[in-house]
Amino acid sequence: MAGIRETKKKETRQAIMQAAVTLFSEKGFEKTSIEELAKAAGIGKGTIYGYFQTKSDILHAFCEDELESLHEELTTNADREIPILQQMVSIYMSEFRQITQNREFARLFMQQTAFPRDVDLEKHLANEDNYFKLLFPLLEKAQERGELRRDVDLLYITGHFYGLYLLLVSAWFSGRVQTEEAETALETLFRQAIEGLQPRPEHTSNEGKAHE
Amino acid sequence: MAGIRETKKKETRQAIMQAAVTLFSEKGFEKTSIEELAKAAGIGKGTIYGYFQTKSDILHAFCEDELESLHEELTTNADREIPILQQMVSIYMSEFRQITQNREFARLFMQQTAFPRDVDLEKHLANEDNYFKLLFPLLEKAQERGELRRDVDLLYITGHFYGLYLLLVSAWFSGRVQTEEAETALETLFRQAIEGLQPRPEHTSNEGKAHE
DNA sequence: AACAAAAGATGACTGCGGTCGACTTTTGTT
DNA sequence: AACAAAAGTCGACCGCAGTCATCTTTTGTT
Known part of the structure; x- marks a missing residue:
């Protein structure tokens, strides 16, 4: 009943935010590309837009x-x-x-x-x-x-x-x-x-x- | 002494703002592209950036x-x-x-x-x-x-x-x-x-x- | 266990903001 | 008038945010 899906979703969401904050802090918001961010979070670019509407x-x-x-x-x-x-x-x-x-x-x-x-x-x-x-x-x-x-x-x-x-x-x-x-x-x-x-x-x- | 250059600059600037406001009002800010705007103002795209830094x-x-x-x-x-x-x-x-x-x-x-x-x-x-x-x-x-x-x-x-x-x-x-x-x-x-x-x-x- | 439907993941693709180097016009100097 | 430097114009080009058709994984049903 763990709900593999839900667990993963939360993990992914966290991974994205984690990677985002790190990169945004290091290089700045504008200078960080979504693709870069996706790679850092270990997922594909499009996936991000399943979790957030915009950068x-x-x-x-x-x-x-x-x-x-x-x-x-x-x-x-x-x-x-x-x-x-x-x-x-x-x-x-x-x-x-x-x-x-x-x-x-x-x-x-x-x-x-x-x-x-x-x-x-x-x-x-x-x-x-x-x-x-x-x-x-x-x-x-x-x-x-x-x-x-x-x-x-x-x-x-x-x-x-x-x-x-x-x-x-x-x-x-x-x-x-x-x-x-x-x-x-x-x-x-x-x-x-x-x-x-x-x-x-x-x-x-x-x-x-x-x-x- | 009119200063052809200065006169033109002011005219162009006005033309850009005029076109911009019209288009932004009609179609919205996001939906209006700079290229479109340039065309409406009768100038090239790059020229706009001689007058304004960003959209x-x-x-x-x-x-x-x-x-x-x-x-x-x-x-x-x-x-x-x-x-x-x-x-x-x-x-x-x-x-x-x-x-x-x-x-x-x-x-x-x-x-x-x-x-x-x-x-x-x-x-x-x-x-x-x-x-x-x-x-x-x-x-x-x-x-x-x-x-x-x-x-x-x-x-x-x-x-x-x-x-x-x-x-x-x-x-x-x-x-x-x-x-x-x-x-x-x-x-x-x-x-x-x-x-x-x-x-x-x-x-x-x-x-x-x-x-x- | 088999399978269909739902949910999620993906990266090639699109459209646009902004840059850049080549070109044209204006200015001022001789 | 000739001309060089300065100022202005231009659109092909670049990088990136966000989309979408396609593929993969999970879930619930039989």
Whole structure:
């Protein structure tokens, strides 16, 4: 009952991804040909297209896998009692560090993720929903703790953080934010989003600044 | 002194973009071949690569041109006395409507703009700087009017709005935001960014909700 | 065990993006 | 006007992503 077929399929899929990541890392995405990749994986060229629709799909699948296991980690290890600001910074910085390891991978992945092709929409939405399942509970608790407004839809709150994450990554690509500055930048942005861009009344009595 | 060469160059460039946009709109970007495009523009295939580096560069250049003229309009027509919220919504919605006219164009353009290739970095940064020149004065005035915090760098303020714009476009691609809902969504997001995500003290006396 | 149908694998083949070296046009210099 | 260098044009050519008709393996049925 092992299901020879299914076992093999998974093995082959893994072999392809394995070979792909190795080659893409060594020679770069563009410079690696599918034929080369097939040979490295020990299969024929056409076979690859039984597992992935396009060349970039292979890379995308790999990145998704990486992020998924990252999410599992995060979900189990998260300390849900620290301020939501720290939680969000921590989550998105994990993602940032992961994705940012390889510039080319990151570009391709983010391009597809932020502005997906219509063909990938269904899968994309499913992925996003998973994300929400991870974030919503944390945000809800923060609402209960009084850290976040209750009159703002959770989808919107997620949106704020995700939007700023997109910004960070974009700024990283354009060189406006260095890798080492990223965490500080993200924390600042998130804090500002929470506090608001308009001048606060006064009530900032417990900050580092003089109490004026 | 007309400079036969320069005149012709500009004409040819225009002819290429013209043909490209027509064909890309009619048949789609992928389905249009460079050879076809060259024929439509009345030139040889290789010539195109004297004007643009890649196929998608042609599209990108077109979108940039469109947005640039849009910005000129905005700069002259802007009413700098209305609340910064309205100004920002107005500016980014113009951009959204423009870019959103053609889904495929939008995707390619946004992918390149938000996560540019390293080769395009220089041009990209120049473009961004132009953007800042447009926005900074408005934001500064808003700071003077007391609508925006003075202790937040203008670059960061721009970032907040731009990040939310990216989010909107991304959500539009994934179908989470319909074209007609876009303006409302963006306004809500911008307002929330200005007000902040944390519960405001009370001072919300002039909203629609009952006064509790 | 025999066999038919379903699923998978394969590499020759196709079409296209991008390059390159040969050719033509423009420019500026004498 | 003559001419050399610089700039621009061109399409045959190359390499590669992705397809498809054909062949091989697995599965379920008798």
